[in-house]
Amino acid sequence: MGRFDGKVVLITGGNRNTGLFITDKFVREGARVFMCGSTPESTAKGEAMLRGMGVTGFRAIPCDVSDIRQVTNLFDVIEREVGCLDILVNNAAHQGIGKPFVEMSPDYVKEVFSVNVVGGFQVTQMAVNRFFLKQANRGVVVFLSSNTAQRAIRNRTAYCASKGAINSMVRAIALDMAPLGIRVNACAPGYIYTERWDKLSEDVKARRRLNCPLRQEATGRDIANVVAFLASADSSNMTGEIITCDAGCSCQHMPEDVDY
Ligand SMILES: NC(=O)c1ccc[n+]([C@@H]2O[C@H](COP(=O)([O-])OP(=O)(O)OC[C@H]3O[C@@H](n4cnc5c(N)ncnc54)[C@H](OP(=O)(O)O)[C@@H]3O)[C@@H](O)[C@H]2O)c1
Numbered sequence: 481m482g483r484f485d486g487k488v489v490l491i492t493g494g495n496r497n498t499g500l501f502i503t504d505k506f507v508r509e510g511a512r513v514f515m516c517g518s519t520p521e522s523t524a525k526g527e528a529m530l531r532g533m534g535v536t537g538f539r540a541i542p543c544d545v546s547d548i549r550q551v552t553n554l555f556d557v558i559e560r561e562v563g564c565l566d567i568l569v570n571n572a573a574h575q576g577i578g579k580p581f582v583e584m585s586p587d588y589v590k591e592v593f594s595v596n597v598v599g600g601f602q603v604t605q606m607a608v609n610r611f612f613l614k615q616a617n618r619g620v621v622v623f624l625s626s627n628t629a630q631r632a633i634r635n636r637t638a639y640c641a642s643k644g645a646i647n648s649m650v651r652a653i654a655l656d657m658a659p660l661g662i663r664v665n666a667c668a669p670g671y672i673y674t675e676r677w678d679k680l681s682e683d684v685k686a687r688r689r690l691n692c693p694l695r696q697e698a699t700g701r702d703i704a705n706v707v708a709f710l711a712s713a714d715s716s717n718m719t720g721e722i723i724t725c726d727a728g729c730s731c732q733h734m735p736e737d738v739d740y
Pocket of ligand 1: 522546572673
């Protein structure tokens with residue numbers, strides 16, 4: 481028996497990297513999963529990868545979470561096909577990579593926020609209004625935040641700010657929804673091994689690992705495990721919480737190579 485037998489789960493950005501492992505985790509633990517990428521092409525690619533991994537029992541529907549019409553369409557499909565939703569995982573993110581502050585346009589900041597903050601907001605609001613409030617068993621929301629909400633990284637002002645906004649939003653939604661029995665929490669990862677790591681030199685990977693007290697970045701499966709915990713009854717007394725999963729990066733003041 482799986483922890484999520486009979487549960488219906490929506491995972492945004494479930495088509496790639498960490499989201500792919502989150503999709504895999506919920507399907508393998510018995511859930512019926514709806515996942516989306518931002519475009520038909522990227523969603524179909526993720527669907528093919530998952531099927532290649534032997535994962536079935538999920539439905540792939542493209543949805544740009546920053547576009548309310550596409551979000552509405554996604555929920556129309558879920559309503560038509562299963563008529564309920566138990567768990568929402570807001571994993572989709574605009575990485576906002578590589579723009580120094582002095583060159584970052586306000587429009588770029590809006591672009592990052594439109595996915596990470598407004599996207600997460602409107603998908604969550606639709607899950608609550610269209611399903612959770614009408615269901616006796618209510619529902620659970622898990623956001624993917626980042627340890628960069630607390631400790632900034634260079635040239636990522638829009639991204640770091642959006643993750644800080646997610647942490648505040650998680651606490652605010654959790655407070656409003658708690659009396660109604662809806663829980664909202666977040667996992668805040670540090671380094672995760674994704675396809676972007678494949679392009680790094682071994683030297684850079686080694687230096688990054690030296691920055692981690694546990695000497696190892698997270699895998700997508702490590703993060704999926706935390707997300708599944710927050711979505712499960714094992715965390716039933718938790719809401720408004722941000723769980724950091726970053727190999728101990730956030731507990732150190734300076735990396736070891738600076739100390740010696
Ligand atoms: N990787 C890390 O080291 C790290 C560290 C801390 C936190 N995180 C957080 O953990 C989560 C997963 O990270 P990741 O590195 O696996 O992410 P990623 O590789 O950048 O993938 C992002 C995912 O979000 C989707 N997405 C982007 N814009 C979207 C939109 N407008 N509508 C719908 N989907 C959209 C992408 O779909 P497409 O394929 O269509 O683009 C993709 O599936 C993110 O929230 C990220 O911020 C990651």
